[in-house]
Amino acid sequence: MKDIIVAKRYALSVLYNIGEDNLAAFIDEVKYIKAVLDQNTELYNLLKSKIVSIHDKLEFFETIVNDLEHKEIWLSFFLVLMPKQRGDILQQILDEIIKNAYLSKNAKAVKLTLAYDHDEDTILKIAKSIEKQIGYKIIYQVSIDKSIIGGFIAKSEDFCIDASVLGNLNKFVNQSITDKV
Amino acid sequence: MNIHPEEISSIIRNKIDNFKFDIDVNETGKIVQVGDGIARVYGLEHVMAGEMVLFPNDIYGMALNLEQENIGCIVFGDCKYIKEGDIVKRTGRILEVPVGEAMLGRVVDPLGQPIDGKGDIKTDKYLPIERKALGVIDRQPVKEPLQTGIKPIDSMIPIGRGQRELIIGDRQTGKTAIAIDTIINQKGKDVVCVYVAIGQKRSTIAKLVDTLDKNGALAYTIVVCASASDTPSMLYVAPYAGCSMGEYFRDKGQHALIIYDDLSKHAAAYREISLLLRRPPGREAYPGDVFYLHSRLLERASKLTDKLGGGSLTALPIIETKAEDISAYIPTNVISITDGQIYLSSRLFYSGIRPAINPGLSVSRVGGNAQIKAMKGVVGQLRLDLAQYNELEAFSKFGSDLDKTTRSQLRRGERLIEILKQDIYNPLPVEKQIFIIFMANEGYLDEFELNKVALIEEDLFTLLDSKYSEFTAEMIKYKITDQTKEKMHEICKEVIAHFN
DSSP, X not given: OTHHHHHHHXXXXXXXXXXXXXXXXXXXXXXXXXXXXXXXXXXXXXXHOSSSOHHHHHHHHHHHHTTOTTHHHHHHHHHHHGGGTOGGGHHHHHHHHHHHHHHHTTEXXXXXXXXXXXXXXXXXXXXXXXXXXXXXXXXXXXXXXXXXOXXXXXXXXXEEEEEEHHHHHHHHHHHHHHSOO | OOOOHHHHHHHHHHHHHHOOXXXXXXXXXXXXXXXXXXXXXXXXXXXXXXXXXXXXXXXXXXXEEEOXXXXXXXXXXXXXXXXXXXXXXXXXXXXXXXXXXXXXXXXEOTTSOBOSSSOOOOOOEEXXXXXXXXXXXXXXXXXXXXXXXXXXXXXXXXXXXXXXXXXXXXXXXXXXXXXXXXXXXXXXXXXXXXXXXXXXXXXXHHHHHHHHHHTTOGGGEEEEEEETTSOXXXXXXXXXXXXXXXXHHHHTTOEEEEEEETHHHHHHHHHXXXXXXXXXXXXXXXXXXXXXXXXHHHTTOEEBOGGGTOOEEEEXXXXXXXXXXXXXXXXXXXXXXXXXXXXXOHHHHHTTXXXXXXXXXOEEXXXXXXXXXXXXXXXXXXXXXXXXXXXXXXXXXXXXXXXXXXXXXXXXXXXXXXHHOOOTTOOOOHHHHHHHHHHHHXXXXXXXXXXXXXXXXXXXXXXXXXXXXXXXXXXXXXXOOHHHHHXXXXXXXXXXXXXX
């Protein structure tokens, strides 16, 4: 986990080289690379491997970024990363790039957990209320978890909003135990 | 016990009716590194210094180091239940401990949780462990005595309520015994005592609690226990927690006494934490703020103005020296912070002088104002006589022929030292102290062999208890007049008559 700090430094330096205008397109590319690595764990293991030569790794990586607009930046970044044996934190760097890119737009990525699927309007209302609470725009990803019974839980890397029925029931139980009768 | 289901149902229904559905908003961070009672957390950008943070499994911690990319926290619990990557929540609260009358007679850990198996502590009063010391306007000079019941202290190094008097000495010289005697002597004097054990063996603490209990002193005492097996974080917060517990009574206008046993181990625990937090080490590897560590703690001892209730918090910090070196870093720091020190010498201890107080190196800077007039009247030159005796004793070793004056001075000195000896856990009422010192100072003991002194003392106390209790009770209230002195001479002669 110490790598988060290192990953953040790499992410900031990558973002420094990307202009404001290209940021949206670049973030799409980051998401694309992340998805490729997530789906192809063997490929990611190769990139992390200390046995495979940098030249071979570069070839593998090139196949991923070949069609991307910022191919040159990606390859240069990869060449900086690999000799320093930092292949194992590539995923974390990509996460940090997304996080810091959002932050530069005063936004945060949020995992929004709901008990049931809701219509778009309701989700937008929830998102607005979260934005009001944290003072940032949110870019949310919705997931459904019936165990929370009702309400929602919004989790980001640096905050957690629990407005679920489950959370309140737990709070009620804790209060009942600790309160004097 | 009768259980009424309707009653329980109504309580639950009432609770449900009053429960408010609300949203929990927490700033969170991730643990980057954990171990040795320290955790590094990534995130928590808005955390305050000294704020409590919540780790998984309901383990609390405190943010100490706020750095650019992470924060350093101390963990108040077992680190094995926390792992890298775990979520840490801000609480927005500064560390607090329970305070109040319910704490009396209890043994608690530095977070105020009971560890004596006597059940929960029912109190709804809490105070933060770190509180700013009172300002000049809120204080008044030390003027009331805090009797320790120990002859050399109450006579030569008097302690006043609100004073900070250091007890310093090597290991096994009777430092804790003085503290315990002082606690025992507060029985019936409306002084609440707080004993903070820092880094001591649990068996030692158990023995101490037992001693307090047997002497009826536990009822007005709170024991805060951070034993040697606790984490350095617990040792670090223990004196601050104990101080807040004492301050509660002071702020209510009562008198409180707090003993920090000992601050050397506290400084060592803080050094451990600081080094693990990678703060730059200074002299003896202590961090740069080790002086502030103790000064902010001891500054909280005070005597409040009458407007604020006139309460007081007296602090007796203990420092353990190595090889009688009082010029080491921590001893000199604490000596300079406190209003005097009681120096215990291992040489005196092993030569049979117990309590092994060295009057030459001990001093009370403000206690003189608090000493009762009667004691002031009889003590007179006691300190000077002892100093002269010590010098003459060393000098007499070189020569065989001594003049009459020197011989009588040596004889008086020996007897003075003899009467200042006292058994452990046996504090003496001030009137008895005054009488025995008077007797020695006036030369009544000079004609007797040393082994008779203890017997004479015993006889005197028996006589005072049986025949002159009213006189002694009256005597300590005022300055000693010629008339009183005459009566005291009479009593002394009466005692001496038993031995001639």
